[in-house]
Amino acid sequence: MSAEAVAGAVLVGADVVALVVLPGAFRAVFSPPLRPVGVGVLVVVTGLWLWLALVRGPGWFVVAFCVDLGVSVVHTVLALLVRRVRPLVTEPLRLSHFVQESARFDGPQSIGLLVGHTGAVFVFVAQPRLRQFSATLSGSVCLFCFVEDQVRRLVGEDAPVVAEYRGHLGAGGNRHVILRRGSSDAPWQVRLADRKAYRRVRPAPTCPVHGPLTAHGRPGPPAGP
Numbered sequence: 343m344s345a346e347a348v349a350g351a352v353l354v355g356a357d358v359v360a361l362v363v364l365p366g367a368f369r370a371v372f373s374p375p376l377r378p379v380g381v382g383v384l385v386v387v388t389g390l391w392l393w394l395a396l397v398r399g400p401g402w403f404v405v406a407f408c409v410d411l412g413v414s415v416v417h418t419v420l421a422l423l424v425r426r427v428r429p430l431v432t433e434p435l436r437l438s439h440f441v442q443e444s445a446r447f448d449g450p451q452s453i454g455l456l457v458g459h460t461g462a463v464f465v466f467v468a469q470p471r472l473r474q475f476s477a478t479l480s481g482s483v484c485l486f487c488f489v490e491d492q493v494r495r496l497v498g499e500d501a502p503v504v505a506e507y508r509g510h511l512g513a514g515g516n517r518h519v520i521l522r523r524g525s526s527d528a529p530w531q532v533r534l535a536d537r538k539a540y541r542r543v544r545p546a547p548t549c550p551v552h553g554p555l556t557a558h559g560r561p562g563p564p565a566g567p
C-alpha cells in the first residue's frame with residue numbers, strides 16, 4: 343500500500359470519528375453550566391474541520407458532516423428551549439440518590455455540583471454514563487446544604503472542603519464543586535472551581551447556616567436608634 347493510500351485511509355478514519363464524536367461534543371458543551379471556552383473550542387474545531395473538508399473532500403464527507411452538524415445544532419437548540427420552558431423539577435432525595443449511585447460504579451468517576459443563581463443545581467456525573475443537566479429541587483431545601491450533604495456523604499463527615507466552600511460563599515464567591523477519582527476504590531480529589539459566569543451567590547435566607555453567609559447584596563436589618 344502506498345504512503346498516499348495510507349494517508350487517505352487515516353483521513354477517512356479521522357472523518358468517521360469526527361462524525362461520531364460531533365453530536366456528543368455538542369451535547370457536552372451546551373449542557374449547563376455553559377463554559378465559554380468549551381463553546382469557543384467547539385466552534386473553532388468544527389469550522390476548521392468543515393473548511394478542510396470543503397478544500398480536500400471527499401464529497402460524501404462534506405455532505406455527511408453538514409447533516410451531522412445540522413442535526414447537532416437543531417438538537418442542541420431544542421434541548422436548550424425545552425429546558426428553558428420546562429426545567430427538570432425533582433425531589434432532593436431522588437437527586438441525592440442519583441448522585442450517590444453514580445459513585446458506586448466502576449471506572450474513573452467525576453461528579454460536579456454547582457448552585458446557580460437562578461435556583462437550579464447543575465449536576466454532572468460520569469458514571470454509569472455521562473450525564474449533565476440542571477435541576478430545580480422541590481420543597482424549600484437549601485441548595486448549598488444539598489451540595490454539602492453530597493460532598494460529606496462521598497468524602498466523609500469531616501471533609502475540610504466544606505469549610506473552604508463556606509469560606510468562598512461568605513466572601514461572595516460561588517464555587518463549582520468537582521469530585522474526581524480514578525476508580526471506585528480510590529480516594530476522592532475535591533476541587534472548588536471558579537466559574538466566571540456563575541460566580542454570583544444565590545441568597546439562602548431561610549437556612550440558618552447559609553443564610554448569613556449568602557446575605558451579600560440584600561438589605562441588612564434596620565439600623566437601631
Ligand SMILES: [Zn+2]
Pocket residue numbers: 484485486487488546549550551552553
Ligand atoms: Zn443551607
